[in-house]
Amino acid sequence: MGLRGFVPMQLTLGAAILSALVHGPWAVWLALGFAVPDLRVAPVFLMLAAVSYAAGMLMALAAPGKRDWRRVGLAATLPLY
Numbered sequence: 362m363g364l365r366g367f368v369p370m371q372l373t374l375g376a377a378i379l380s381a382l383v384h385g386p387w388a389v390w391l392a393l394g395f396a397v398p399d400l401r402v403a404p405v406f407l408m409l410a411a412v413s414y415a416a417g418m419l420m421a422l423a424a425p426g427k428r429d430w431r432r433v434g435l436a437a438t439l440p441l442y
Contacts, residue, residue: 384413388440414440 362370391410394402421436 387413 387406387410390406391402394400394406417439418436421439422432426432
């Protein structure tokens, strides 16, 4: 693999782990914000969630591979899995 392959792989794995650690609490906070009337979700938080979702969707659409409508469906359902 060499250093040129090892560093990008570690950065990709690290980003995936960091993303999982961040998005779990975000999803719980967002769900609670909509479910509990006294708990308000700040507009900044909603903006960060929307930007995060949009970035993930764009990266899924731009990933190498076959370009078809299935990819659009998978990108749109990213939060479900």
